[in-house]
Amino acid sequence: MSSARIRGADAILRSLEAEGVPVMFGIPGGAIMPTYDAMAHGTTVRHVLARHEQGAGHMAQGYARASGEVGVAIATSGPGATNLVTPIADAWMDSTPLVCITGQVRSTLIGTDAFQECDITGITMPIVKHSWLVQDAREIPAVMKAAFHIARSGRCGPVLVDVPRDVQEAELEFAYPDQVDLPGWKPPTKVHPLQIREAARVMAGAEKPVLYVGGGTINADACGELLALAEAGRMPVITTLMGKGAFPETHGLHFGWPGMHGPKWSNLAMNSCDVLVAVGSRFDDRVTGKLAAFAPGATVVHLDVDAAEISKLRSADVPVVGPLKKALRELAREVGRLREEGAPAPEGWLQKIAEWREEFPLRYGSTPGVIKPQLVTEQLQSLTAGEDVVVTTGVGQHQMWAMQYLLSERPRSFISSGGLGTMGYGIPAAIGAKAARPEATVVCVDGDGCFQMTCQELATAVLEDLPIVVVLVNNEHLGMVTQWQDMFFGGRRSHVHLTRAVPDYARLAEAYGAVGITVREEDELQPALEEALGLGRTVVVDVHVDPTEQCFPMIPAGAAAVDMIEWEETEGVEAAS
Amino acid sequence: MKHTISVTVEDRPGALTRITTMFARRGFNIDSLAVGPTERPGVSCITLRVDCAQHTLEQIEKQIHKLVNVLRVTELVPGDAVERELMVIKVSAEPERRAELVSTAEAFSGRVLDLGPDAVVFELVGTPEELDSFHELCRPHGVRELVRTGRIGMSRASSKRPRSPRLAAIN
Known part of the structure; x- marks a missing residue:
């Protein structure tokens, strides 16, 4: 230059x-x-x-x-x-x-x-x-x-x-340089062939393998290679919150999401597998629960570009350090070859997880005259299935319901704050996503707590012509904190009530030049969501949901997956409020 | 278990801070730390002494290596490395006990840096263990002040020890 x-x-x-x-x-x-x-x-x-x-x-x-x-x-x-x-x-x-x-x-x-x-x-x-x-x-x-x-x-x-x-x-x-001069920065560019061979041998020989896939796979642009590996080996895929979208969630080999609010079938699979293949994931405590009790019988294969993640929390039996795109491509080839040579695919295991999915589905109740928050994400899923939609979320109960009910088909279509758990992430992240993907419909599933942390950015969405659809799961509380207070703090509610009266979210949206829609009745929900998705304008759909609903299943912090608390019809959530 | 880690870094602003910040934030403890120039212009060597389990040592090495200014991380393994430290110590010494102290220091190849009416300042270079011994011997006399540089070291001239696979993976 x-x-x-x-x-x-x-x-x-x-x-x-x-x-x-x-x-x-x-x-x-x-x-x-x-x-x-x-x-x-x-x-x-x-x-x-x-x-x-x-x-x-x-x-x-x-x-x-x-x-x-x-x-x-x-x-x-x-x-x-x-x-x-x-x-x-x-x-x-x-x-x-x-x-x-x-x-x-x-x-x-x-x-x-x-x-x-x-x-x-x-x-x-x-x-x-x-x-x-x-x-x-x-x-x-x-x-x-x-x-x-x-x-x-x-x-x-x-x-x-x-x-x-x-x-x-x-x-x-x-003069803009063509090359960097960074003698101390040399991230791995290769994968050790012996480690690939060993990993493939362990994976192909597994009776109960699980691919535990994190956001590193999306960052590495390695989702195609992941699909090839899963299909070549006929191995079940479980994606973390950060890995959501790395594998098509309607694919027959996708089996949910792990951890604190993951479905029971996913956690049963994670914890009873014999070979756990961590792909760009990092054994976060929200995934593992009590680490010592996590996947106790599993041989761990850990693929990561960051050597420091290998054996940081869970010791890796087969570490594979390097770029995931290369690692997964080579593994897909190697595992495919071993399958062709006669290593049997784990069909019985896939059948077993599918049975667990039938036996322990995600469930929630119904109360007449009250909109259940899960219904919001469920309806959003049915309205957006197959469409080019990018979903962002805040942090809390609504985020977990979004994870459970919205099925991501493509990488980079589900954007949520995982590690830091930053409330207020959803609206600005949606605006940024819209700038990246103007042709896509960008939906922010938000909570009323999160909304009030960054809602001033509605002005940005409107004035910069970056329209987003905010679906506000409004339970008038800091919902996840409320749930913890009810479950683990003797029901002592401490500073979690936000009220639905102040602010009036629809009017606030209108004050920002956006469209505001309030939904109080269940039969208003679907038309409102349909309208919002079709407007092409920034819109806030304020859905007044059941303020007593808790998010299940749940593995309490620090507990093992076997101690999962499931939703029960008679659990008395109403009484706890 | 104590370990000595030798880290070569680009001599840039904040290079040392990045390492110590990483130790603080990840809850690793540093026993001693010494920094100085090396044979290469623009490259410094940081010698760290840590007390931790093998697993933690591996984490420390990997986390240090991720820092952009860090060129190389090596563990100085006892038996395959030489390590030295400098100590300056001020000991109470009435004139009648000086000779005894000075001859003790000589046994450690120590040197008198300064003499006062009732105290002596010694300089000693040796292995950290030798310095510990001399410190112990001075105690009954009364140690008024003591500073140590922290250990520095390098692999032996005869070292043929292959780099461990653990470090080969990250360096």
Whole structure:
């Protein structure tokens, strides 16, 4: 690339353009103003103006997860930067590729407690893959190149580039490098053939194998290879919340979701298998419950691009470190070959899990005159089946009902905050997803607690023409906390009641220029959802659901899967309220 | 079980902080830590002493290795590595007991750095265990101040020990 003398701020934009970034999400402020001024001079990168930097960060995450590209968020120093901390932490836990660009006070003021100064590289150090405080404008091209490279290579994750205002103003000869110079960053690019052979041997010889698939599979763009492996080996697939969509959920080999609110059949399969193949998953406590009691009889094969995940929690009998796309492709070939040579497919085991699914289906009751929250996600599923829909969620009961009843057919079609459990993730993530997938219908299944944490971004959705459908599962409570208080804290309700009266969500939506629909009766639900899905506008469907409904099944925190609490008709949930 | 880990890093701002932050956040403890330049310009060596189980050691090594500025992680295995530490110690010594102290220090190849009316400052270089021994011998005299650099080390000149498969997987 030919070089030209430009300012640091321009260099940031030219770098984003060179990376092919179509959109960034942010809010201007003092220390980042030179870069916003450079935007005013023109750039091919669309800027979506959020209403809160946390929203901008989650939008960038939603964009990244819907598109598979790196998300970009931009904010000013001090409070602008600290507001990005939650999205950065979220992206760290869920391995979302994210480049955050923050303004910083002038170099001469750093360390003086200047206005809107904060040590954002220090604050975020435990939750980024890497970060830079750029001290010379001439470093900007190489830093930006490295930032994108690190965010998306190996295990994906967030990086932060902090640029003092005077560095944005200083001039440099701009040339975007073709290559990175990172001698210490060498994520694995190969898979050891002996480990593949051993893994294939163990998998093909298993009588009761389970593929336990996490979000790493989606990040690795390895879902096609996963499908090939599962079909070649006739092995059942269980996808985590983060892995939802990595495998088509209407496929005959998909058997649900593991963990705390996973169906009983999935957890029975996970815990009685003889070979557990972890694919880009990390034995999170919400999946395993009591670790010592998890899948006690299983030989563990663990596939991950991050060597540090292997044997971090559960010791791996067959570790396979490397890019999942290669690993799964080679495993599919090898397992297919072993099947052809006569290693029998586990048909009896598949039959057994299918029987468990028949025997222990997801169930919920009905109360006359009350809308059950599960009905909302169930109806949403029947209305969107086969359509190009991307679902995002907040965190809590509604999220678990979305996981249980919405069937994801494609990767990147279910976007939820898994590791960090960030309430308020849903609306901004949906806006980011819409920016990535304008042709898709983007639905945010939200709770009333979550909604109120980020609902100001409805303004962004409306004004930036990024229409989303918010389906509000409104139970007038912080529902999951309420459930825990009822189940584990003697029914002592402590500060969980939000009320349905304030705010009036439909009117609030209208105040933001969106469409608001309130649903109080069951027969209004389907028409309202149909209308919302067909409007092509930002809409909030406020569904007043049973405030006493609890989410089942449930494995209490720290308990083993065998101690699962199931829904019972006579459980007396009503009494607990 | 105690282990010594030698980490070579690019000499960049925050490189050491990233390592210590990772230790703090993952709940790993550091017994001692020493940092300094190496034979390569722009590359520093951090020697860490940790007290942990084998499983934790593996986690520590892998987590350190993920840091972008880290070039290499090796464990200095006893028997296959040489380790040294520097100690400076100020011991109470009335004139009549000085000779005894100085001859003890000489037995450890120690050197007198400074002499005062009622105290001596010694410098000792040795294995951390030797320094421990000398410290013990000084105790009855009264140790007024003590600082140690933390151990540094490297593999022996004759080392032919193959890198462990564990580390080969990450380096």
